[in-house]
Amino acid sequence: MKSYRDVLTLNIPKRVDFVNITPEVREAVRKSGIREGLALINSMHITSSVFINDDESGLHEDYKKWLEQLAPFDPSPSRYAHNRTGEDNGDAHHKRQIMGREVVVAITDGKLDFGTWEQIFYGEFDGRRPKRILIKIIGE
Numbered sequence: 001m002k003s004y005r006d007v008l009t010l011n012i013p014k015r016v017d018f019v020n021i022t023p024e025v026r027e028a029v030r031k032s033g034i035r036e037g038l039a040l041i042n043s044m045h046i047t048s049s050v051f052i053n054d055d056e057s058g059l060h061e062d063y064k065k066w067l068e069q070l071a072p073f074d075p076s077p078s079r080y081a082h083n084r085t086g087e088d089n090g091d092a093h094h095k096r097q098i099m100g101r102e103v104v105v106a107i108t109d110g111k112l113d114f115g116t117w118e119q120i121f122y123g124e125f126d127g128r129r130p131k132r133i134l135i136k137i138i139g140e
């Protein structure tokens with residue numbers, strides 16, 4: 001079995017945003033030379049996520065509104081005990097928990113084996129600094 005590792009670094013200028021990273025993952029699969037296997041893509045930070053869904057702007061806006069309703073941004077320590085540590089990102093930790101840490105995608109015949117509308121997204125919930133995404137590919 002072969003393995004391949006790549007790391008993407010993103011610096012999202014907004015506090016909350018979504019970025020389609022499917023092209024970068026496809027390129028990593030191509031570079032890996034793996035024809036049959038699995039690709040693991042995960043955020044290496046506790047205030048961001050990786051998830052699969054449709055690349056539709058209305059859906060992304062809905063996600064932002066929904067997440068803000070579930071875990072509203074509030075830098076004060078009264079809403080989130082985590083903010084008592086001097087941080088202001090208690091909401092971002094909750095948003096990451098909801099959206100997930102990673103995805104695994106099958107590789108078939110050297111390509112990501114997706115459903116019709118599936119794409120891979122990086123979700124940022126406490127942006128404005130560099131964060132890393134691990135791409136780990138294993139197979140033959």
